[in-house]
Every structure is written in C-alpha cells, then in structure tokens.
Amino acid sequence: SLGGYDHYMLKEIFEQPESIRNAMRGRLDDQDATAVFGGLNLTPQQLRSVERIILTGCGTSWHSALVGEYLIEGLARIPVSVEYASELRYRNPPIENNTLVFGITQSGETADTLAALRETKRKGHRTLAICNVVASSIAQAADGGVYLHAGPEIGVASTKAYTSQCCVLAMLALYFGRTRHLSFEGGQRLIEELRRLPTAVQQALTCDEQVRDVAKKYCDATNVLYLGRQYNFPTALEGALKLKEISYIHAEGYPAAEMKHGPIALVDEKTPSVFIVPRGTTHDKVMANMEEVKARGGPIIAVASHDDPHIEAIADDVIRVPQVQEFLQPIVTVVPLQLLSYHIALLRGCDVDKPRNLAKSVTVE
Ligand code: F6R
Numbered sequence: 001s002l003g004g005y006d007h008y009m010l011k012e013i014f015e016q017p018e019s020i021r022n023a024m025r026g027r028l029d030d031q032d033a034t035a036v037f038g039g040l041n042l043t044p045q046q047l048r049s050v051e052r053i054i055l056t057g058c059g060t061s062w063h064s065a066l067v068g069e070y071l072i073e074g075l076a077r078i079p080v081s082v083e084y085a086s087e088l089r090y091r092n093p094p095i096e097n098n099t100l101v102f103g104i105t106q107s108g109e110t111a112d113t114l115a116a117l118r119e120t121k122r123k124g125h126r127t128l129a130i131c132n133v134v135a136s137s138i139a140q141a142a143d144g145g146v147y148l149h150a151g152p153e154i155g156v157a158s159t160k161a162y163t164s165q166c167c168v169l170a171m172l173a174l175y176f177g178r179t180r181h182l183s184f185e186g187g188q189r190l191i192e193e194l195r196r197l198p199t200a201v202q203q204a205l206t207c208d209e210q211v212r213d214v215a216k217k218y219c220d221a222t223n224v225l226y227l228g229r230q231y232n233f234p235t236a237l238e239g240a241l242k243l244k245e246i247s248y249i250h251a252e253g254y255p256a257a258e259m260k261h262g263p264i265a266l267v268d269e270k271t272p273s274v275f276i277v278p279r280g281t282t283h284d285k286v287m288a289n290m291e292e293v294k295a296r297g298g299p300i301i302a303v304a305s306h307d308d309p310h311i312e313a314i315a316d317d318v319i320r321v322p323q324v325q326e327f328l329q330p331i332v333t334v335v336p337l338q339l340l341s342y343h344i345a346l347l348r349g350c351d352v353d354k355p356r357n358l359a360k361s362v363t364v365e
C-alpha cells in the first residue's frame with residue numbers, strides 16, 4: 001500500500017534510509033573489518049584469484065554499475081569494465097580467465113541482462129547476480145549473488161533499488177579490497193562511513209520542500225543538462241534518466257568537463273544545468289565548469305555540501321546534501337535528483353508511477 005504517500009515513487013524515495021540499512025544488515029563484519037556475503041558461492045581462493053570484473057545491466061542498473069567501477073577500482077584496485085547487457089550479449093568480447101561477471105538488476109527478469117549472464121556463463125566464466133527480486137530468473141541463472149533486500153519496488157522509475165545497488169557494490173569493494181591491499185584500519189574506516197549512510201540519506205530527504213520550489217521554477221524546461229565528475233558522473237546520468245522517464249523532458253547527463261567539447265552549445269537562458277558538486281577532489285574543477293555555463297547565461301541548480309559557502313555566488317538554486325566520503329556520495333546526491341524529477345513530473349501532470357511506454361521489467365529484447 002501507499003502508506004500515506006501519493007505515489008509509490010515518492011514512498012520508495014523516502015524508504016531509502018531503511019532500504020540501505022537492510023542492504024547492510026548482517027553484512028558488516030567488525031571483527032575482520034570487512035563485508036560478508038552469504039551467497040557468493042565462491043571459495044576464498046576463487047575470490048582471491050579474481051583479476052578482472054565485468055559489471056553489466058541495463059538502464060538505472062547500468063548506472064549503478066558505473067558507480068561500481070569507481071568503487072571497485074578505487075577501493076580494491078581490481079580492473080573493472082562496465083557493459084550494457086544488450087551490447088555484451090552480442091559483442092563476443094575476449095574475456096580473460098579469472099574474470100568475474102556481475103549482472104545487476106532490480107527485477108531479475110531483464111531479458112538482455114539474463115542473456116548476457118547466460119552467454120558468459122556458457123563460456124565458463126563465473127557469474128553472480130546483484131538482484132532485488134528473490135528467486136528471479138537472473139538470480140537462478142547465476143552461480144551465486146547478493147540480494148538487495150530493498151523490498152518491492154513498484155514505481156516504474158527505479159529509486160531505492162539504485163541506492164541499494166550502489167551500497168552493495170560499496171560493500172563488495174570493501175570485501176575485495178580486504179582480500180588484497182586494504183588494511184584493517186582502512187576497512188574499519190569504510191565500515192564507519194557505511195554505517196553513517198542511512199542517517200545521511202535521511203538528512204538528504206529533508207530537501208524535499210525546497211526541491212519542490214526548484215521544480216516549480218524549471219518545470220517548463222524542454223532541455224536539462226546534468227553534470228558531475230568522478231563518483232558523481234553516474235549520478236548525472238541517473239538524474240537525467242529519471243527526468244526523461246517520468247516527466248518527458250529531454251535531459252542529458254555528462255561528465256562536467258565534457259561540456260566544452262560540444263554540449264555547451266545547448267546552453268542558453270532556457271536550458272538549466274544541474275551540477276552535482278559536493279565537496280571532494282574535483283569540487284573546484286566542477287566549480288570552474290559551472291562558471292563556464294554561467295558565463296553563457298545558463299540557469300544553474302547545484303547539489304552541494306552544507307558547508308560550501310561559495311556556491312551561492314554562482315548557482316541560482318542550491319540544494320544542500322550532507323557531507324559523506326566521496327565513495328558514498330552517489331547514494332546521497334541522487335536523492336534530490338529523484339525528488340526533482342518526481343515534483344517536475346507531478347507539475348506537468350504526468351503519471352509518475354506508470355510513465356508512458358515503459359514497463360517495470362523489460363522481458364523482451
Ligand atoms: C529506470 C528503470 C530502468 C531499469 C532497467 C533495468 O528507472 O527503471 O532503466 O533500471 O530496465 O531493470 P532491472 O534493474 O530490473 O534489470
């Protein structure tokens with residue numbers, strides 16, 4: 001049931017502190033400063049011998065794969081490639097031995113993701129699923145996997161499944177890191193940050209009312225750009241996809257610095273840009289990218305950290321999110337973007353939970 005919310009999408013956005021808590025429940029191991037997973041079905045030797053990881057999925061799940069690439073390469077130093085499942089299944093790429101393939105999927109029924117996993121498994125590679133729906137086709141087809149435990153996601157636009165996927169990938173990065181160079185203290189620090197996450201997401205949700213005002217200002221736009229770098233580049237893609245899906249506004253996500261290689265030509269006073277610019281290593285670079293857009297008269301919405309005093313001087317609207325370590329930022333920064341698309345869609349009279357032309361799971365090619 002809707003539990004007092006107007007739509008499933010809104011309910012599921014607000015469930016995220018809890019769904020993230022559920023993704024972590026029983027999986028953080030203080031004793032060994034690592035993460036534990038019941039269903040990987042791989043021996044420690046097999047896991048230790050992994051030399052390469054492929055993350056594959058579709059749509060929003062593909063975006064979480066991109067976050068996973070930054071996480072696993074950054075924290076565990078294992079080379080990762082991210083593949084659209086629809087491309088992977090026919091591309092026949094050479095895959096080295098000791099490659100582990102993860103299919104990421106909320107429903108566990110996406111035809112392309114299932115086919116990509118089956119094809120790589122047939123060739124003898126180990127396949128695992130990161131999946132929400134228990135005993136779904138992909139969960140059964142894989143050699144093992146990790147459930148999200150996010151609870152049913154009914155709104156067609158994926159929200160809580162995405163943040164849970166990112167959270168599981170962060171725990172996998174911790175786990176793989178601890179089988180390699182990541183120290184006990186390093187593992188402890190990551191666990192501490194993970195434990196803070198549900199509260200941070202709870203705080204991020206308090207921006208809802210302010211996001212509603214921002215939505216009023218921009219709901220008539222016909223094009224919106226979403227820009228972020230590093231861990232927040234996938235957030236830009238996901239923010240743009242959410243807006244396209246449920247409000248039917250054309251939106252594009254880019255790594256912020258790619259702007260000047262083409263998309264900046266789109267900027268005018270009617271084309272807002274959403275910058276995801278929390279504190280972190282690329283903060284100042286993204287600020288410089290913001291200046292470039294401002295100089296061309298483009299309205300700017302910034303998703304920024306609480307303690308960032310300089311942002312108001314450039315951005316027309318600032319949505320504040322709590323500061324978390326960079327590797328967890330995508331889970332926090334996506335929250336206002338989910339809400340922004342929700343409120344804009346409402347203002348435009350769109351059917352938020354059942355957007356046109358879309359189905360909750362895509363079981364055809
Ligand atoms: C976006 C959305 C779709 C799905 C995609 C994959 O909001 O819902 O892009 O993410 O169809 O679905 P799953 O994760 O079920 O494989």
